[in-house]
Amino acid sequence: MFEWIKKRFVREQAEDLTTEFVRTLIAECRRQGLVVQSFDPSARSFVAALQDGSQVTAFIDNTFTEWQARLPSRREELVARFVRSLVEARSHGTLSLESLADELMPGIRSRVLVSELMLRDWIGGGPADDSRVTASLPFAADLVVCAIRDRPDSMSLLKVDELAAAEMPLDRALRQAMVNFRARMPQPVFEPLGQGLFGCANLGDYQSSLLLLAPGEDYALPPLDGAPVAAVPGRNVFYVAGSNDPAGLVRLLEISASAAETPHFCTASLLQWNGERWGGATLANAALEARHRDIRQQRLVADYDRQKQLLDHYHQLHGQDVFVASLQLYRAKDEPVSFSVTTLASGTHGTLLPRADRLALVWQVIDPGTGLAASKPGDVLHVTWPDAMTIVGGLFAPVPHLYPPRFRALGFPDRDAWARLEAMAR
Structure with missing residues (x-):
């Protein structure tokens, strides 16, 4: 049962099996009476027509990742169930x-x-x-x-x-x-994985739901050194170590760093049980906490990148000229933790900004003849996000419904606000 958990710690050279998977998937769709009408490699999705004449759009990332991890003898049943699920999900x-x-x-x-x-x-x-x-x-x-x-x-x-x-x-x-x-729910079974790390995988698709139960009350945990700290990279797996066990925490951080590779991704953050509920973990070891924060920062950049792709697609479909800004990570010399930065230029309106540690403000020089910005900007100012919100927070409106959060820039700081921000930056 737990071989696949152990397997994730063995980094092997993986072949590109996408073509084989897609061919297998199309053949299974045909066998079950579905017609694949199109496949979008960039979105990793396909559109299939069902027997009742309706259409369904399906995304293959999770199933493909799980398919790769399975033994060849168990891949066929996974693909067959995936196709059956498309039909079943439409028959609400x-x-x-x-x-x-x-x-x-x-x-x-x-x-x-x-x-x-x-x-x-x-x-x-x-x-x-x-x-x-x-x-x-x-x-x-x-x-x-x-x-x-x-x-x-x-x-x-x-x-x-x-x-x-x-x-x-x-x-x-x-x-x-x-x-x-x-x-x-069966009783959770934790298997030792070495160096203070334990893994549980016998709750299937509801492994992450173990977070809704109380350890020590609803189920027994393995012996841990300190409070339980968990990594839940995907919905099908649950790892735990003790808060006072550096070796176990290092293993949890290794899992968090590669969480996005896990089928049915949940989180790259570690969680800790405080005696009443699970919450975001803050590790007592400063070096390990710095690594934890860095992993979460990198995950945040990836999340904002995916969000930007979807928003750009939506705006393009509706003919809306909206600039969706990116988030970048930087690391000061000799500093263990990176910080995030996003940029807003003058002369723009409606830019959707990610929430960042720091905001770079660029005062563009506009050519009065062409109305275009010069190739080199004028003044550039870097301020912390809290400082920017304190002085010119009224220029940033939260965009409803989105996560991670974004803010719509309603304008740019005037010269008076710029001077105040500049003083704050110093």
Whole structure:
């Protein structure tokens, strides 16, 4: 059962199996009566026509990653179930309290995932608001708790409008989901993985939901040195070590650094049990905490990059000229921790900025004859994000619904505000 956990610590040269996987997937779709109409390599998605004439867009990243990790003898069943899930997920029928009660299960998911699904819905023609967003509540770090409809071959995150149609508030759905989870959950089994690290994988797709239970009360933890610290890189796996065990924490950080490679990604952040609930971990060892922060910073940059791609796609579809700024990481000489920077130039309006540690303000020199900015900027000012918000916070409006958060620039600091910011920077 745990061989695949151990396997992730053995870094082997991986072959590019994408072509083989796609061919296998298309053949299985054909076998089950689906017609693949198009494949988008950049989005790693395909559109298939079902037998009832409807269409479904499916993304292959998670299934492909899981397929790669499986033994060849077990790949066929994974692909077959994935295709069956596409058909099953389309046959929702009428949702009601009665039909959902036995299907509900709780899920821990990335808040970034919820935001990305919303943006994909916008791109697909949905309303540009949160009326069809996944129903969720904040949990810890960058995670949320969701209500899941669990069926034989598919799991679907229930949306706000779906729960409304079933006349079921989210808190009620989550209570019923926890009842089902407790009744169906086997006792977690932790296997030692060496150097103070333990892994648990026997809860299948609900491994991350172990965070909703109390260790020592709902289940037994292995012997740990200190408070439990967990890494939950994906929904199918749970790692734990003790807060006073440097070797175990190093292993957890190794897992966090490669969390994005895990199928069904959850978080690169470590979590710690405080006796009452799981929360974002702050490691007592300064060097290890610096590494933890650096991993989270790198993950944040990747999250903003993916968000930018989706927003650019949406704006292009709707003919909107909106600049979506990026987030960059820098590291001062001899400093162990990087810091994030985003840039705003004068003469622009409506730029969507990521939340950064520091804001670079560029006062552009505009050619009065052409109206274009000179190749070299005029003044450049670097300030911390809190300082910028204190002095010119009114120029930045939070963009609703997005995570990680973005702010729309409504203007640029005038000369008086610039002087105040410059004094603050000094």
